[in-house]
Amino acid sequence: MKASSPGLARSLDQTFSLAWRSLVQLRRNPWELGDYSFQPVLFLLLFVYIFGGAIAGSTDEYLTFMLPGIVVMNMMFVTVYIGHGLNTDLTRGYFDRLRAMPVARWAPLAGRILADLVKQAWSIVLLLGLGFLLGFRLETSVFGLLAMCVLVLVFALAFSWVMILVGILARDPEHVQIFGFTALFPVTFVSNVFVPIETLPVWLQGIVSANPVSVLTDACRGLLLGGPVWSPILISLIWSLAFAALFIPLSLMALRKRLGH
Amino acid sequence: MDDAAIQATGLVKHFGETVAVDGVNLVVQRGQVLGLLGPNGAGKTTMVRMLATLTRPDAGAAKVGGHDVIEQAHEVRGKIGLTGQFASIDDRLTGRENLFLIGRLLGFTRAQARSRAAELLNRFQLDDAADRPAQSYSGGMRRRLDLAASLVGQPEILFLDEPSTGLDPRARRQLWTLIRELVSDGVTVLLTTQYLDEADTLADEIVVIDHGKVIAAGTPEAIKRRIGARTLVLGLVDSTRLDLAATILAGVSGQDPDRQGERLSVSLSGHSMLPALIRALDESGIEVDELVLKDPSLDEVFLSLTGQPAPPETMNPEAS
Numbered sequence: 001m002k003a004s005s006p007g008l009a010r011s012l013d014q015t016f017s018l019a020w021r022s023l024v025q026l027r028r029n030p031w032e033l034g035d036y037s038f039q040p041v042l043f044l045l046l047f048v049y050i051f052g053g054a055i056a057g058s059t060d061e062y063l064t065f066m067l068p069g070i071v072v073m074n075m076m077f078v079t080v081y082i083g084h085g086l087n088t089d090l091t092r093g094y095f096d097r098l099r100a101m102p103v104a105r106w107a108p109l110a111g112r113i114l115a116d117l118v119k120q121a122w123s124i125v126l127l128l129g130l131g132f133l134l135g136f137r138l139e140t141s142v143f144g145l146l147a148m149c150v151l152v153l154v155f156a157l158a159f160s161w162v163m164i165l166v167g168i169l170a171r172d173p174e175h176v177q178i179f180g181f182t183a184l185f186p187v188t189f190v191s192n193v194f195v196p197i198e199t200l201p202v203w204l205q206g207i208v209s210a211n212p213v214s215v216l217t218d219a220c221r222g223l224l225l226g227g228p229v230w231s232p233i234l235i236s237l238i239w240s241l242a243f244a245a246l247f248i249p250l251s252l253m254a255l256r257k258r259l260g261h
Numbered sequence: 262m263d264d265a266a267i268q269a270t271g272l273v274k275h276f277g278e279t280v281a282v283d284g285v286n287l288v289v290q291r292g293q294v295l296g297l298l299g300p301n302g303a304g305k306t307t308m309v310r311m312l313a314t315l316t317r318p319d320a321g322a323a324k325v326g327g328h329d330v331i332e333q334a335h336e337v338r339g340k341i342g343l344t345g346q347f348a349s350i351d352d353r354l355t356g357r358e359n360l361f362l363i364g365r366l367l368g369f370t371r372a373q374a375r376s377r378a379a380e381l382l383n384r385f386q387l388d389d390a391a392d393r394p395a396q397s398y399s400g401g402m403r404r405r406l407d408l409a410a411s412l413v414g415q416p417e418i419l420f421l422d423e424p425s426t427g428l429d430p431r432a433r434r435q436l437w438t439l440i441r442e443l444v445s446d447g448v449t450v451l452l453t454t455q456y457l458d459e460a461d462t463l464a465d466e467i468v469v470i471d472h473g474k475v476i477a478a479g480t481p482e483a484i485k486r487r488i489g490a491r492t493l494v495l496g497l498v499d500s501t502r503l504d505l506a507a508t509i510l511a512g513v514s515g516q517d518p519d520r521q522g523e524r525l526s527v528s529l530s531g532h533s534m535l536p537a538l539i540r541a542l543d544e545s546g547i548e549v550d551e552l553v554l555k556d557p558s559l560d561e562v563f564l565s566l567t568g569q570p571a572p573p574e575t576m577n578p579e580a581s
Contacts, residue, residue, distance in 0.1 A: 005335055010368060017365040021351065021358075028353040028394045093349035097410070100313045100343040102335055103366050260276070260316050 018111025069193030083167030296464030342411030401432025
């Protein structure tokens, strides 16, 4: 609806308050926090110590290979929660409460996205921290490490809009989760996260190297371990732009429709 | 008319082929309570959503708090509080955090938001549960927290969409007391309900809607006069005397009482029938164990206003 809106300072304040809300929620839901923390840690440990020897010849080498990939994979899964949270607000009427208040129209979404970035940053730090404890060696520089974190967050910001759309379209929060995880498993596994592309059947190699998850993983490996980075970084950013350009308008349209305008 | 708190003219809303609201006019004066009475699917919630700026009307116009709901939606939002059909609070926050957040969103400082939250928690008897997550609250507590959340900004106009649906009788009466207190503070209230007794107790004026159209409007007394009879239900100490009692009731009221199990019921007409019935029973030495006055159910209301019963899916066993 057309309306004058609160000033920018007030709108930002509202965004921060709503982001605070999403983060405080975590305290009451250790299960969700577990998904950002224990699950990726478990994945990392299992893959490194169970498959590491078989895949890479040694657990140390496999840790080096896999850590950047598991950061990317985990980022993808964490985006499901933005859709889940948004859908909960829509189905339980909380979104309506916010819309009936003098709150900036974009603040509820912006608050969620902001909180989501904090959660993303938390899991990146956690995974990298654990990686370093287990013996991961940074072979580039702190600058490379920071660039990698920023790149993953930029990609997360763009890819979140896919899950925002799912969150708007789904009937209830459970469906968001089921759809999100079911779709993300093949997308993240059919990639170079766990194994080098060369080991795959030729027909699969094309798909895997086109997968944005592989491209982003390549960029992260390059930024942490050295090697060519500019091309995968550029392609990752193009993917991010494409996700944003397609899914932001689709999400806003779907939201308008769902809210019954 | 210009200073009416809510003024709607010819509001229409379609959802696909269905006409949810079909040309409703409505005026609520400042400080008054309007009860919007109707069965499920009558268009009550859609009316509230349009007036609360959540849904854009397809036709017609409405002013709330002196502002147009479409052109000045933001100003309207600054004056209203909305408590929806389902408590829209954040289950994972505590009661206190819920209210604090609303205060912050309304531009309160931290200190202001904290003290407003404490004040409302106290007023709504949620002190003890203030620091527990809302998901542990009972239905009545959730509804109170929801209402408290709508009041953080001290709205001039309050929309209550079926505030007592799903509450037990005690929680319901508690809620009614709270609503009456708000009204005495000068808040204008538009409440929707499926229960005639609720509209009767709380509202200064009742508008009955069905299939998106207004089918009756007036004071509760006027509506009840149009609807007619309340029913007297009696239970006796000595149930072997039911037949005798039935004969006496029939003699005074001129109608055969309904008999359900051990209870007799007669519909009352006029203000002298009730004392006359009691006197007659007393004269025959019949002792009364139970005596209930029942308002007509929503179905009876519809029967007398439209000549048709309310749609079957809207029949509510709790309505009495």
